Amino acid sequence: MGFYDYSVQTPKGDEVSMKSFEGKVVLVVNTATGCGFTPHYKDIEEMYEKYHDQGFEVVDVPCNQFAGQTPGTDEEIHSFCTLNYNTKFPQMKKSDVNGENELPLFRFLKDQKGFEGFGKGPAALAMNVLLKGIDKDYKNNPEIKWNFTKFVIDRKGNVVARFEPTAKMTDVALCVESLL
Template sequence: MSIYDFEVRTIRGEPEKLAKYEGQVLLIVNTATQCGFAPQFQGLQKLHEQYADKGLAVLGFPCNQFKNQEPGNNAQILETCQINHGVTFPLFAKIDVNGPDAHPLYRYLKEQAPGFLGSKPIKWNFTKFLVDRQGRIVKRYSPIVKPERIERDIRKLL
């Protein structure tokens, strides 16, 4: 099993295989537009703008599992991300990241990169996973880690 074996839905509902991103460095993030960490959208966008042409893909996965901080539908999420945060990096359809309905991608990410003290569940919005060009999950970052603090790790992989 590889990260490239997963299929996801874009925010517009089209199926997309992660194989599309093979050979790129990925930063996968579960997002929520009404979260106190939503200002991180700007930092993620900045990373996207600075490094997309060097092989970075920031991938946002909206999730409403944490205190109802992403209640909108996919169209509303896309509009909020574009208008309020200037997001142009790829966004995907809203998913669950924990529990019985967790998306298979997130089950895989949590298995490959457990959190603090080996815990697997995603604790909050804006948990980030860094994936190298070979599809290996390199590191999991807690929600409090701002995108700017990940830049050095991204540059090493590019």
């Protein structure tokens, strides 16, 4: 199975097939409303506004699996994002990205691009310390480690990059731009 064979649900329960994004560059991201990385919404929205007309889409999947940082309902999450970050890209239903109830899309994405580390800098060091306390083997499995892990899919449905939340958003934007 490939990227276009998966789907996710909207908050109203409608299925959104990834096939509807065929021929487009897609950013798939698990998000949270109460996380230190929540300001990434601003950068993602800027990318969406800048590149949407060139064939860029965002698949935003709110997730409450990381320190309970997305406790609200789908409606509350949507209100938070539109009020605080003026987001216009569609949000999907709050869902799991790891474990028994994970979305099949995320299992596929993790199989395509595993964890390669948090990089360097203070945020990376903090994430390494945090994750050692949660999963001593975190460096050796592909699981999503935290909120705002991003996957970039090219116009042919290939998963070309995985960006951990510690990655610079300018690097994410450069990757997207290179595929447009």
